[in-house]
Amino acid sequence: xxxxxxxxxxxxxxxxxxxxxxxxxxxxxxxxxxxxxxxxxxxxxxxxxxxxxxxxxxxxxxxxxxxxxxxxxxxxxxxxxxxxxxxxxxxxxxxxxxxxxxxxxxxxxxxxxxxxxxxxxxxxxxxxxxxxxxxxxxxxxxxxxxxxxxxxxxxxxxxxxxxxxxxxxxxxxxxxxxxxxxxxxxxxxxxxxxxxxxxxxxxxxxxxxxxxxxxxxxxxxxxxxxxxxxxxxxxxxxxxxxxxxxxxxxxxxxxxxxxxxxxxxxxxxxxxxxxxxxxxxxxxxxxxxxxxxxxxxxxxxxxxxxxxxxxxxxxxxxxxxxxxxxxxxxxxxxxxxxxxxxxxx
DNA sequence: AAAACGGGGTC
DNA sequence: GACCCAGTTTT
Numbered sequence: 377x378x379x380x381x382x383x384x385x386x387x388x389x390x391x392x393x394x395x396x397x398x399x400x401x402x403x404x405x406x407x408x409x410x411x412x413x414x415x416x417x418x419x420x421x422x423x424x425x426x427x428x429x430x431x432x433x434x435x436x437x438x439x440x441x442x443x444x445x446x447x448x449x450x451x452x453x454x455x456x457x458x459x460x461x462x463x464x465x466x467x468x469x470x471x472x473x474x475x476x477x478x479x480x481x482x483x484x485x486x487x488x489x490x491x492x493x494x495x496x497x498x499x500x501x502x503x504x505x506x507x508x509x510x511x512x513x514x515x516x517x518x519x520x521x522x523x524x525x526x527x528x529x530x531x532x533x534x535x536x537x538x539x540x541x542x543x544x545x546x547x548x549x550x551x552x553x554x555x556x557x558x559x560x561x562x563x564x565x566x567x568x569x570x571x572x573x574x575x576x577x578x579x580x581x582x583x584x585x586x587x588x589x590x591x592x593x594x595x596x597x598x599x600x601x602x603x604x605x606x607x608x609x610x611x612x613x614x615x616x617x618x619x620x621x622x623x624x625x626x627x628x629x630x631x632x633x634x635x636x637x638x639x640x641x642x643x644x645x646x647x648x649x650x651x652x653x654x655x656x657x658x659x660x661x662x663x664x665x666x667x668x669x670x671x672x673x674x675x676x677x678x679x680x681x682x683x684x685x686x687x688x689x690x691x692x693x694x695x696x697x698x699x700x701x702x703x704x705x706x707x708x709x710x711x712x713x714x715x716x717x718x719x720x721x
Numbered sequence: 722a723a724a725a726c727g728g729g730g731t732c
Numbered sequence: 733g734a735c736c737c738a739g740t741t742t743t
Contacts, residue, residue, distance in 0.1 A: 416738090
């Protein structure tokens with residue numbers, strides 16, 4: 377039996393029942409694929425269900441506000457996905473009359489749709505013979521064929537794409553592509569796979585050569601920098617606080633947060649007066665204290681955010697503030713959401 | 722070619 | 733702490 381035939385047989389017997397597997401509608405497939413980029417199925421699934429409930433079609437999604445979409449996306453991370461999702465929904469709705477493109481090449485032009493996602497939609501929705509290469513596929517192919525080329529090198533990316541195309545099942549690409557990914561997610565797992573029950577063990581090069589632990593090879597580039605965040609949580613006499621939208625480059629674009637003082641190193645005190653003046657809050661008496669004595673370290677892939685929240689109580693009002701009741705309606709980073717949950721306005 | 726971009730799970 | 737996850741975009 378061929379490699380792809382074994383994958384198909386394994387998939388038929390072992391596939392999970394996932395919400396987006398009951399349809400091939402390109403809107404649903406696209407939505408699920410964007411959400412699952414660098415995201416585990418278990419984490420993405422509740423978000424997918426929320427989105428299809430709130431936005432049954434791409435037109436509903438296009439008609440929503442970005443803020444509404446970001447709020448529903450809150451906690452899933454990589455927020456450019458949500459912004460690109462909205463932009464693409466508007467293009468599909470307004471320029472393509474609600475119809476998704478049905479070729480790899482045209483799908484690839486959509487914002488947030490790269491090589492993997494274009495192949496996934498083309499094959500799953502339209503049954504086109506395009507191989508998908510995600511993290512699971514890299515692992516399965518590198519082990520089964522014993523390829524030690526780094527999967528995140530330019531040469532490796534090209535090599536694995538070609539290999540994936542050579543071994544794919546053209547007749548049933550829809551199930552094959554999902555099958556090889558599922559196989560990587562369930563059977564050929566990163567750590568300590570149970571090769572004794574693997575249907576590919578008889579011809580797996582990594583198993584034969586005792587290289588399962590070493591494959592796939594990945595060039596590592598972890599460079600984490602520390603940042604020091606001080607959030608000013610304003611408590612006005614009018615039961616309002618202040619949120620600001622993050623703009624420009626960097627993390628959390630278009631999400632909201634409290635007024636932020638960032639410093640190059642840990643600071644023991646903050647200049648509240650100067651900061652308040654920046655927001656047009658003048659001649660007001662205030663008191664403030666550090667909310668968390670122990671620094672909160674919020675960890676992102678490339679940054680450790682060492683954070684203190686400062687509670688600033690004003691005698692007067694907060695102009696242009698957000699009422700305590702409405703504060704939960706804004707899309708905020710998990711770091712801020714966790715604080716709001718703890719603090720109780 | 723390398724870096725940036727989140728958050729959560731696992732070992 | 734290191735690695736990984738149905739990757740893409742920007743630098």
